[in-house]
Amino acid sequence: MEDLIIDNNTIQEEEYIINMGPQHPSTHGVLRFKVSLKGETVLNVQPHCGYIHRGIEKMCERLTYPQIIHLTDRMDYLSAHINNEAVCLLVENALQIEVPERVKYVRTILSELTRLASHQLWWCAFGMDLGALTTYFYGLRDREPILDIFEETTGARLLQSYNTPGGLMNDIHPNFIKRVKDYIVYFRKKLPEYDELLTGNVILQERTNDIGFLTLEDAISYGVTGPSGRASGFACDVRKHHPYSAYDKVDFKEILYTKGDTFHRYKARVEEMWESLKIIEQLIDNIPDGDFTVKMKPIIRLPEGEYYQRVEAARGEFGVYILSRGEKYPYRAKFRSPNFSNLSAINLLSAGHKIADLVAISGSLDLVIPDIDR
Amino acid sequence: MNAIIDYFKELFKGIKTLLTGMKVTGYYFVHPKEIITQQYPENRKKLKMFDRFKGEVTMPHDENNQHKCTACSICEINCPNGSIEVISKQVEKADGKMKKELDTYIYKLSMCTFCGLCIKVCPQDAIVFSQGFEHAVFNKEKLIKTLNQPGSSLKEKVKE
Numbered sequence: 001m002e003d004l005i006i007d008n009n010t011i012q013e014e015e016y017i018i019n020m021g022p023q024h025p026s027t028h029g030v031l032r033f034k035v036s037l038k039g040e041t042v043l044n045v046q047p048h049c050g051y052i053h054r055g056i057e058k059m060c061e062r063l064t065y066p067q068i069i070h071l072t073d074r075m076d077y078l079s080a081h082i083n084n085e086a087v088c089l090l091v092e093n094a095l096q097i098e099v100p101e102r103v104k105y106v107r108t109i110l111s112e113l114t115r116l117a118s119h120q121l122w123w124c125a126f127g128m129d130l131g132a133l134t135t136y137f138y139g140l141r142d143r144e145p146i147l148d149i150f151e152e153t154t155g156a157r158l159l160q161s162y163n164t165p166g167g168l169m170n171d172i173h174p175n176f177i178k179r180v181k182d183y184i185v186y187f188r189k190k191l192p193e194y195d196e197l198l199t200g201n202v203i204l205q206e207r208t209n210d211i212g213f214l215t216l217e218d219a220i221s222y223g224v225t226g227p228s229g230r231a232s233g234f235a236c237d238v239r240k241h242h243p244y245s246a247y248d249k250v251d252f253k254e255i256l257y258t259k260g261d262t263f264h265r266y267k268a269r270v271e272e273m274w275e276s277l278k279i280i281e282q283l284i285d286n287i288p289d290g291d292f293t294v295k296m297k298p299i300i301r302l303p304e305g306e307y308y309q310r311v312e313a314a315r316g317e318f319g320v321y322i323l324s325r326g327e328k329y330p331y332r333a334k335f336r337s338p339n340f341s342n343l344s345a346i347n348l349l350s351a352g353h354k355i356a357d358l359v360a361i362s363g364s365l366d367l368v369i370p371d372i373d374r
Numbered sequence: 375m376n377a378i379i380d381y382f383k384e385l386f387k388g389i390k391t392l393l394t395g396m397k398v399t400g401y402y403f404v405h406p407k408e409i410i411t412q413q414y415p416e417n418r419k420k421l422k423m424f425d426r427f428k429g430e431v432t433m434p435h436d437e438n439n440q441h442k443c444t445a446c447s448i449c450e451i452n453c454p455n456g457s458i459e460v461i462s463k464q465v466e467k468a469d470g471k472m473k474k475e476l477d478t479y480i481y482k483l484s485m486c487t488f489c490g491l492c493i494k495v496c497p498q499d500a501i502v503f504s505q506g507f508e509h510a511v512f513n514k515e516k517l518i519k520t521l522n523q524p525g526s527s528l529k530e531k532v533k534e
Contacts, residue, residue: 067454070489134399141410148424155426155503161489169490170426197395202388298495 015043020358022051029369033346033358040354045347049340053373060333065091065165065300068333072320073159075337076371078118079314081154082111084163086320089244090309091165094302094324101246102290103167108246109180109283110150110162111311112276116187117146118314119269119276122366126266127198129363130207135198142190149179165300167293180284184277191277194270208263212349212361215260222348223341226316227268228365232260238312250282262357265364299328315339315366339371423505428488431458431481432504433521440529441522442500445476449492449501457485458492476522483509484517 021032030051036044056075060068065087072083085107092099124139147157153173154162162169198204214224219232229236237254239247255271257264302324310319316338323332342365349365350358402408414421423429435441445462459480464472493501501521511517 063454064452066491067452067489070454070487070491074487134395138398144410151427152424153426155424155428155490156488159488164494169494173424173426193398197398200391201395202391205391 029367031343031367031369031372033362035355035358037355040356042350042353042355042358045350045358047343047346049343049369049372051373052370054370056374057333057335060330062329064328065302065330068330069163069165070159070161072335073161074370075335075374076313076315076318076339076368077158078121078368079114079318080159081107081114081150081162082311082313083318084161085111085245086309086311086313086318088163088165089311090307090320090322091300091302093309094305094307094322095165095300097166097294097296099167099294100290100292101288103292104246105283105287106168106172106292107163108250109280109287110154110160111245112279113146113149113180115314116273116276117143119273120146122269122314123194123198126363126366127204129359130204132198132201132203135194138190138193138197142187145179145183145186149176149183152176152179164293164296166296167291171292172287177284177287180280184281184284188277191270191273194273199267199270204266205263207357207360208261208266208364210261210263211353211357212262212364213260214345214349216258218345218348219260222345224316224345225341226312226314226338226366227255227272228265228342229316230255231257231264231268233258236317238310238317242310244309244311246283247279250279252279262360262364269366301326301328302330310336313338315368315371316342335374337371337374339365339367339369343367343372423507425505427503427505427507428490429504429506430483430509430519431486431492431501431521433479433501435523435526436529438529439523439526441476441526442498442529443476443479443522444498444500444528445474446497448495448497452491452495454489454491455485455487457482457487475528479521481519481521482517483519484514 016037018035018037019032020035022030032048032051034046034048035042054074056071059071063071069084069087072087073080076083120139120143124136127135127139150160151157153176154160154169214228214232216233218224219229219234224232224234225236233256235241235254235256238244240254252275255268255275257268302322304324304326307322307324308319310317312318317336318338319336321334321336322330325331346362346365350361353361433441433443445460447460447462450458450460460476461478461480462474463477465475467473490503493503509517
């Protein structure tokens with residue numbers, strides 16, 4: 001009987017440990033946060049990942065280079081085209097193949113469309129995490145025409161596998177240029193609605209301002225890249241600092257903020273949508289004529305050595321490392337996924353805040369779980 | 375006193391921002407034509423997918439029940455998931471020579487990731503993607519398909 005007597009004084013002192021996830025509406029995937037609480041205040045967050053680990057890096061060791069590409073789709077599925085591009089650029093650089101200008105332009109346009117679609121989905125899901133269900137429908141409404149553009153040209157809406165080493169699978173569809181131009185006009189009208197609906201909203205302002213600070217030093221030491229890092233002032237845009245494809249031909253602004261709280265991570269992404277529109281506008285009228293692919297050998301063998309290629313995916317820097325021994329398979333493949341590094345900062349960001357803020361913070365990092373687990 | 379003024383300021387600011395958002399939703403409430411929802415199961419008859427849509431791998435046959443597959447199994451080698459199995463047989467031709475011909479072309483839809491490599495590498499353009507996307511079936515065995523029709527044969531190349 002004595003065990004049942006609860007001593008109120010000791011209970012308040014104790015840590016209370018709960019699991020957020022593995023299936024939780026705000027984690028958008030199978031991720032488990034082990035949260036220690038004191039009352040409602042978060043003391044410590046331990047992410048437990050690995051629920052959808054597929055061993056993609058190991059699988060790559062038995063696949064040829066063109067076959068690897070379809071696996072990179074399945075890591076960060078919202079920036080599938082950009083991930084494809086990373087592997088293709090690596091193979092092309094290793095073999096010192098110069099792809100036609102047309103390929104570079106089309107790849108850049110499709111990458112920016114991917115980034116737009118990804119940020120739109122993030123925007124609507126972020127609103128939903130914070131209880132604004134309406135945003136979900138508005139974001140998906142604007143994402144649908146982008147997916148139609150993808151479907152018409154690449155044949156798939158999400159996991160395109162459109163890049164191949166040396167070029168593209170097909171030439172762009174005849175309707176592609178017209179559709180993209182129409183979309184830019186359409187989305188320039190709709191993007192201010194995003195600010196009206198959510199950015200100025202008092203509930204979002206109260207729940208994101210001054211929450212989850214990430215300093216510049218921490219952003220660099222934890223490797224938080226992408227819009228999340230740039231909101232802390234970490235100038236890490238690969239497109240700007242190490243241009244690839246046609247990014248050296250376009251003029252765009254790297255969105256940088258210095259405050260580094262949840263609201264500025266939100267703001268950085270919304271502003272990036274404007275920049276993406278600008279990049280597409282500059283390129284879409286000047287797609288040069290030419291081949292859509294260069295002739296490659298049927299079996300691609302990389303020369304012996306180590307190769308690394310990085311690109312700017314929608315959530316940060318995506319890197320591919322391949323160690324080749326001159327065979328048609330890579331000896332070792334390693335992917336540097338942005339979400340894994342971004343996730344590592346979650347304890348730092350959320351310690352000391354309330355548990356409801358953890359939802360806002362993890363939402364603002366824009367985690368895609370298959371990219372964490374690979 | 376200041377605290378009370380601040381309280382009301384915050385309150386009205388909050389109501390103002392909420393109304394700004396309501397303006398957008400209200401606009402679409404009175405303009406239902408700008409909403410672009412597709413009524414999916416109802417519009418099945420009219421729904422047309424794009425030509426390049428990667429539905430499932432099919433092998434087109436012409437009116438004489440002939441296909442173009444020479445059973446070279448390049449698609450089988452290039453498939454990253456092992457979803458294609460090409461079984462060939464040796465057939466004696468009229469002039470007495472033995473020739474490899476396609477016996478069964480097995481396509482496991484359940485393993486396919488729709489990367490499109492098989493179709494890209496096919497030297498004869500014998501396989502194409504169809505636009506069908508409704509793949510749901512009641513048991514897994516139905517997803518293992520034989521692409522060449524029974525009694526079909528190789529289409530002889532017309533020499534130009």
